Amino acid sequence: MCWPFGKKKKRKAEPQGPDFVRALRSVAGFVIGGQRGDAALQRLPGCRVTVAALVDWLQAGQGREVLRLAEWRRLVGAELGELSEVAAAVVRELGGEVREPEIAEPDPPSEPTDNTPPIKPEAIELFNQGYDRYQAGDLMGVIALLSQALEIDPRFTSAYNGRGTAYYYLKRYEEAIADYISAIELDPNDATAYSNRGNAYSDLKRYEEAITDYTRAIELDPNYATAYSNRGNAYSDLKRYEEAIRDYTSAITLQPEQWQTWGMRGQVLFDYSGYQAALDNYTEGLKFINSDREPLGCATLHWVTGRAHYQQGQTQPNPRLYFIQATQSYNTAYDLIEANPLHTPDTLKILRDWIKTDRALGQSEAAAQLTLNAIQRLERTLQNADPQYRRLLRAEFQDFYRLNVDRLVSQNDPWEALIEAEKWKAIALTWLQNPNADPQKLTRETLQTRIQQLCPNPHTAILYWHLSPAQITTFLLRPHQDPQTFSTPTDPPHTPATKTQTNFTEWLKHYKTTYQNSRKEKEDQSSPSLLYKEGAGQVPLTQEGAGQVPLAKGDLGGSLWRDQLPQTLHHLSQILNIDTITEHLTDIQTLILIPHRDLHLLPLHALFNSPRPAGEGPGVREITHRPNLTLLPTSHSPLPPTQPPTLIGHPTTTKTLRFAQLETALIHHLHPTAQPLTENQVTRAAFIQALKTPAPFLHFSGHGSHNSENPNASALCVANDRPFTLKKLNTLNPIPIPLICLAACETGITATGEFIDEFVGFPAVFLKKGSQTILSTLWTVNETSSMIFVVEFFRHYQTHHNPTAAFHHAQTQLQTLTWSDLAQWYRDAEQDELDFSDLTWLQSQARNIDNKPEQYPPAHIPYATPYHWAGFILTAANPEF
Numbered sequence: 001m002c003w004p005f006g007k008k009k010k011r012k013a014e015p016q017g018p019d020f021v022r023a024l025r026s027v028a029g030f031v032i033g034g035q036r037g038d039a040a041l042q043r044l045p046g047c048r049v050t051v052a053a054l055v056d057w058l059q060a061g062q063g064r065e066v067l068r069l070a071e072w073r074r075l076v077g078a079e080l081g082e083l084s085e086v087a088a089a090v091v092r093e094l095g096g097e098v099r100e101p102e103i104a105e106p107d108p109p110s111e112p113t114d115n116t117p118p119i120k121p122e123a124i125e126l127f128n129q130g131y132d133r134y135q136a137g138d139l140m141g142v143i144a145l146l147s148q149a150l151e152i153d154p155r156f157t158s159a160y161n162g163r164g165t166a167y168y169y170l171k172r173y174e175e176a177i178a179d180y181i182s183a184i185e186l187d188p189n190d191a192t193a194y195s196n197r198g199n200a201y202s203d204l205k206r207y208e209e210a211i212t213d214y215t216r217a218i219e220l221d222p223n224y225a226t227a228y229s230n231r232g233n234a235y236s237d238l239k240r241y242e243e244a245i246r247d248y249t250s251a252i253t254l255q256p257e258q259w260q261t262w263g264m265r266g267q268v269l270f271d272y273s274g275y276q277a278a279l280d281n282y283t284e285g286l287k288f289i290n291s292d293r294e295p296l297g298c299a300t301l302h303w304v305t306g307r308a309h310y311q312q313g314q315t316q317p318n319p320r321l322y323f324i325q326a327t328q329s330y331n332t333a334y335d336l337i338e339a340n341p342l343h344t345p346d347t348l349k350i351l352r353d354w355i356k357t358d359r360a361l362g363q364s365e366a367a368a369q370l371t372l373n374a375i376q377r378l379e380r381t382l383q384n385a386d387p388q389y390r391r392l393l394r395a396e397f398q399d400f401y402r403l404n405v406d407r408l409v410s411q412n413d414p415w416e417a418l419i420e421a422e423k424w425k426a427i428a429l430t431w432l433q434n435p436n437a438d439p440q441k442l443t444r445e446t447l448q449t450r451i452q453q454l455c456p457n458p459h460t461a462i463l464y465w466h467l468s469p470a471q472i473t474t475f476l477l478r479p480h481q482d483p484q485t486f487s488t489p490t491d492p493p494h495t496p497a498t499k500t501q502t503n504f505t506e507w508l509k510h511y512k513t514t515y516q517n518s519r520k521e522k523e524d525q526s527s528p529s530l531l532y533k534e535g536a537g538q539v540p541l542t543q544e545g546a547g548q549v550p551l552a553k554g555d556l557g558g559s560l561w562r563d564q565l566p567q568t569l570h571h572l573s574q575i576l577n578i579d580t581i582t583e584h585l586t587d588i589q590t591l592i593l594i595p596h597r598d599l600h601l602l603p604l605h606a607l608f609n610s611p612r613p614a615g616e617g618p619g620v621r622e623i624t625h626r627p628n629l630t631l632l633p634t635s636h637s638p639l640p641p642t643q644p645p646t647l648i649g650h651p652t653t654t655k656t657l658r659f660a661q662l663e664t665a666l667i668h669h670l671h672p673t674a675q676p677l678t679e680n681q682v683t684r685a686a687f688i689q690a691l692k693t694p695a696p697f698l699h700f701s702g703h704g705s706h707n708s709e710n711p712n713a714s715a716l717c718v719a720n721d722r723p724f725t726l727k728k729l730n731t732l733n734p735i736p737i738p739l740i741c742l743a744a745c746e747t748g749i750t751a752t753g754e755f756i757d758e759f760v761g762f763p764a765v766f767l768k769k770g771s772q773t774i775l776s777t778l779w780t781v782n783e784t785s786s787m788i789f790v791v792e793f794f795r796h797y798q799t800h801h802n803p804t805a806a807f808h809h810a811q812t813q814l815q816t817l818t819w820s821d822l823a824q825w826y827r828d829a830e831q832d833e834l835d836f837s838d839l840t841w842l843q844s845q846a847r848n849i850d851n852k853p854e855q856y857p858p859a860h861i862p863y864a865t866p867y868h869w870a871g872f873i874l875t876a877a878n879p880e881f
Contacts, residue, residue: 020057023049024066026128027083042081051083057084064093065293123153135342140386142166145486153211157186161193164200170388173200191220195227202234211235225255233264238449241272261299263304275312295336296343296500300530302333303350310357314491323361328356344381348374348397352469355403358472360488360755367470368407374400387436398424406487409473414483415444418475418629420449421466425596425628428758429768432712435732442630450629452479454878460590463581464629465604467597470502472576474583477629484584486577504575508598511561511568515779518559525803535866562867569606569866578607590622590804592876594629600759603778603870622804624876625774627764633772633877644673646690646698646737651682651719659783660701662838663743666791667699669831670798682719691732697739699794704742711760714741726765734770739803742776744788763875773803785868788825789814807874814869820858823849 023044041051047463057063067075076085126149133141146163149156164179180197183190198213214231217224232247248265251258262285282305291298306329313322332643333350337343342870377469378397382390401424410416423439430437449679455478462477462610469490491505498814561568573579584610585591593604605623649664661678668674676693677686682702703717712730715723742762763774775793777786790811796806817825826846830839849856863869 017054018049018057020049020054020063021066022128023054024058024063025131027054027080028067028071041083051081055082055086057321057533058090064090085451090783096627104351119156120153122158123149123159126152127159127162130159130441134162134166137342137384137389138382138386139166139170139389155186157190157193158182160186161190161196164196168196168200168203170392171203173204176200189220190785191217191224191227194220195224195230197226198230198234202230205237207234207238217813222256225251225258225261228254229258229261229264232261232268236264236268236594241268244268245272253283255496257290257294257297259285259289259294262288263300265543266301266304266308270308270311273332275308278308282308288716291336295340296346299333299336299343299350300347300391302329302336303346303353306330306333306350306357307353310353313360319329320361323357326357327354330357334510341381344377345393345396348378348400351377352397352403356470356491359406364410367403367411371400371403371407374504375404391435391768394594399469402466403470405466405581406468406470409485409487414475414485415447417473417485418447418464418477418483421464421473421475421596422629425466425594425758426630429627429631429762432726432760432765440630447629448479451477454592454626454629455479459588459590461585461588462592462594462629463604464594465576465596465599467599472599475574476581486581488575488577507568507571511602514559514561516566518561562865563868565867566865569603569870572602573607576604576607582608590624592624592626594626595759597758600627601778602759603866603873605873606870608816622808624804624807624874625763626875626877627760627767631764631768631877633767633770643694644675645671645694645696646701647671647674647676648682648687648690648694648698648702649676649678651702651717652679659787660743661835663701663787663790663842664699665834665838666787666829666831667794669833670791671795680719684718687716687718687724688728688732691729691735691737694736696737697741697797698737699741699743699790701743701790706761714761716762723816726760726762729762729765729769732769735766736770738772739797740766740771740774741790741793742774743786750777763873767877772877775803775807776873776875777871778873779871781871782863782868785814785863788822788863789815789869789872793827803874804876811872814863815861817861817863819849819856819860819862820860822854822862 027041027044044050044054072087072091075561076084081089089252098722116343130142130145131151133139133145143163146166149159150163153159160179160183164176164183167173167176167179177197177200180193180200181344183193184197187193189670194217198210200218201207201213211231211234214227214234215226218231221227228251232244232251235241235247244266248261248268249604251261255261256496257375262281266278266281266285269281282301286298289297305328309322309326309329313319313326316322326485330350330353333352334347338347339571351370355367355370355374358370374397378393378400382393401420405417405421408414408420419442423442427437427439437873451462454460458479462475464475464477464483466473466475467490471487471489474486476486490503492503494748523685542560590609595602595604595624605625608623627864647664647668650660664676664678668676700716703721705715705717707713707715712725712727714726718724740763761776763776766774775790789810793803793806793810794807797803800806823846826842826849832839832840834842
């Protein structure tokens, strides 16, 4: 992505004498904006420069980095006299070809092209000011200035391109696309606008549209190297590596000094042709890049060389030599650009990989020093950035704060490490409403007080996880004690005997991929899992073999993910050192889990769970989750003792939840004063009103989804699949409902890519808004076991009013329920007020189990596997609520 003038360059201090740099940019800006050569030269006095002085300055070898090659070429044909001659010499010096201006024969316009008035000088001046703001990193300033320029002259194509570029870097892609469309409408032959729009499409993963735009840009300008390179990126993202390499090679042939393309081609070659092919590519590219003129280009190629060494080392039995070569390349790259503040983002990227490699080499002190270096650089940059750019920088480089936690842990400073971890964990929830907020100031005393509040007795403890790019750290927190820490690397070097057991990065990728594939397989199956015959109830279709669970719509029965889940969780237990941690929990009965990032999406409670009824034997019995350590829910008035609960069941939807109706009816039987709201009644307005109405609990049985990239877009589906978003929930305050149950909502496992940032979902926001406890699900569970779990939860809650104990009871029931018990459960659930089809279904299920003992062995436990019970989690402000 390029600014219309080219990529960002080093910004020099405002000179007291002649400002040759500004003079050259000003002339180029006027030429590109459509001004005649003599009009462009009239801007020089404002920069305290004459034409002769500018020519002498250029002939002395200065100013080559101010403009890119294409812009020097524009000056050659701009009738600037001696300045055009010097520009031609610069083009040849930079390895380009001097081309005569092309005179095309366009279709006859309504008015001659020569009579089209040039862009107004005031607009061009604002455009040049916008370029200065772009160099300084003030993207909002760019947008403001170019918006003014377009008000003055709406025909200014370059201003649309420039403003679109600012929007692009702010990730406001739709606005960027709109500006590029305006530029294309003004000038259908503007290859830059097509290429830039392609970049926006590509970042939105609309790759085919991006390729179409890049292809159009190349048709308009066959020598447009950047368009070839960008199209190569799109092909690479689609894993069409041969086409990507072909386009990168075309770009390099046109502009061998374009270092970005050498870097990208090398990364594709690594995947397609291997390690040595990538190294050869980078070595060849460095021959064409002058380190004095393009220090960033040289630094980048050394950086990606280091990444290739590191990646290769990851696959080798003895990676140390490769890691050492990687650090040498990172060091060379760092030395080339670290002194230039404008290159801070690139320097930070180098430091990120350097730290990771030093840690892999066991050089913890060197890694700690580099981490401090990175944080200091980032903080200096943040101080001078506008709010939106500051937010983007923090989002891109917040992993340095996570690496700082690792540094503090390695220096045996667990309290400071916990403070740093909690500071950035807690801010994720605040950023939903105020994305420019700074982290809260925390002290050791603040955290000690909070731990004592959450652990009021010696039999309660907290496990607090922190996931950095380098390691997973578990803090064991108990009142009146220093934190204990347990650490394991996220991505250790390859060891054939232990790789599957210890590599969390590989484990997580496999877990997400198999889950998504299983979901897709079920979505692609058109045949229903349950047959319904009017008047005869539903007849289950079961898997082959005795004791198998009847399949239900949405069930992942028979999937690779489900079948591997027990072994998968065993591997996770090894990665997280659960056996070692459990040795310190022998006297703990209540455990609070505070996960981090992707760990929120995993059934961590299942790693500590065993089917033990309350009061029977020592060990952990009750487990709850929290989003962070310091969150305090919004307070609200106590409920009147007669206030009825709210039941929201099966909103009208295209994706039917068959058992939602029965589940809601059974809960209503347990709590007959409850106010039911079902099907078309569950409008957004009605749902919002229900959330505002005081009630002891609210049960929602419907669909939900989580958006890990944009948490505010996460939604619960009300009637007719209308979304009730997390953003909307954040506007309600307070929510006077202590207990929220979100049944059948898939809340997290939605992507197979890199680690997510801190997870913020409905449970965390409900907690913040005043609810005390939230029952939710991680995945779409078998509908029968889900119904049993939720009904048993509310059966226990009806008597004891303790959701933590009710949650433990429901888990234990599923883990110990035999087929014989299940038949009795169905008979006990039969109520006269049930819908006829529901009543018939319960009766038929009980009969099937009783009459077919060979298929349903009475002592067999059908729901013992974690798939059925580990998908439910309980998030609580206080485990004793």
